[in-house]
Amino acid sequence: MENKTAYVSRVNQLDAYLLDKEIVKIIQEQLSHAYKELPPGILSKFQPEIDALLKTLIWLNSILFNKSTFGQQILAITYQSDKLTRNKLILHYLLTILAPYTREFGHLRLTSNVHLQKIISWIEFCAKLLTIINFFRFLKTGQYPSLVDYFVRWKHISQSGAQMRNFGYAYMNRELIWTGFLELLNVTLPLVNYNVIQRKITQFLTSSQKNCQIVSKISPIMTIDTKCAICSKRPSIPHHINCQHVFCYFCIQGNLMMDSEFSCPICDTKNNGNIYPLEMKME
Structure with a gap:
């Protein structure tokens, strides 16, 4: 034996x-x-x-x-x-x-x-x-x-008699918790509308500095120095939302697709669901 x-x-x-x-x-x-x-x-x-x-x-x-x-x-x-x-x-x-x-x-x-x-x-x-x-x-x-x-x-x-191999599960537990947390983020993050969150935070932080305007048919004028109110670059296919500020078509359209209540980030003018092409009148 x-x-x-x-x-x-x-x-x-x-x-x-x-x-x-x-x-x-x-x-x-x-x-x-x-x-x-x-x-x-x-x-x-x-x-x-x-x-x-x-x-x-x-x-x-x-x-x-x-x-x-x-x-x-x-x-x-x-x-x-x-x-x-x-x-x-x-x-x-x-x-x-x-x-x-x-x-x-x-x-x-x-x-x-x-x-x-x-x-x-x-x-x-x-x-x-x-x-x-x-x-x-x-x-x-x-x-x-x-x-x-x-x-x-x-x-x-x-030399120390029959011994079973010792396993340490601390590292494994940490990995399981971290993996579960990542899977939770992968499921929940796509459901979060960051544009709405960003808009509400921006409105809360800068509400005292903005002059809210009543929506009306106001056509802004585009000059050589005009920049997009979203990307701060020269507007490409300029459009507006009845305020004095100009947007790139893709900038404003992308934001409206993500946030139907999008408002102008500069003057906080509310959008009525429509965007309007800007007449190219250079001054």
């Missing part, structure tokens, strides 16, 4: 595997920032050796000395110590560090050897295919998340 204290969930094992990759990536980025001031290309030809040395240092300070990777240590996971024999440690080092170094070395320095490049490509294809097969096997059995772990038969065990 399997010891429950040794159980490690699949998601935690995958998280540890991904954390190990991210840790290596972060250290490589820090190194690239450290020697970016050097003359370009001075270290690029030694990139396989630099990567191999970095991974070796990480391997020595994690698996060899602490019996677990840095990603596993973050999640309180470790390998079974009795399985980390000398021969398996050597095999693990060969598969995780020397094999990738050999591949990078061949790609960088032996590009002229076409036969060797085909062999490397074939080995890479087989390795990726086996990795996919091993992943589906891991989803079924919950053991050996990586192909290397399967070859060396290293199982993950929990």
Whole structure:
């Protein structure tokens, strides 16, 4: 019967595997920032050796000395110590560090050897295919998340006993509330007539400054300096609403379509529902 204290969930094992990759990536980025001031290309030809040395240092300070990777240590996971024999440690080092170094070395320095490049490509294809097969096997059995772990038969065990993965729902709740609020705005905002609201607010704020006029047939006169009372530009197809101010046809028509009680924004003259073309009498 399997010891429950040794159980490690699949998601935690995958998280540890991904954390190990991210840790290596972060250290490589820090190194690239450290020697970016050097003359370009001075270290690029030694990139396989630099990567191999970095991974070796990480391997020595994690698996060899602490019996677990840095990603596993973050999640309180470790390998079974009795399985980390000398021969398996050597095999693990060969598969995780020397094999990738050999591949990078061949790609960088032996590009002229076409036969060797085909062999490397074939080995890479087989390795990726086996990795996919091993992943589906891991989803079924919950053991050996990586192909290397399967070859060396290293199982993950929990240092703090069997624990379920903790989920924090605070962020999810905030997202649900925000999404619901946005959906509410999408439904309600199209129903709001902003022109009416703007007109009422403008009338309330400027009522003391406007001289209301009684609607009567008054034809304004357009001069060179005349501007549209809405867009403040030279009126295009000038029209009026029985006050002394001129409007572009599209400005006044658009506002009337949105607000049937539209009034002149300057003198607050009420509209009777009609607009009138302006006779072009230039002064």
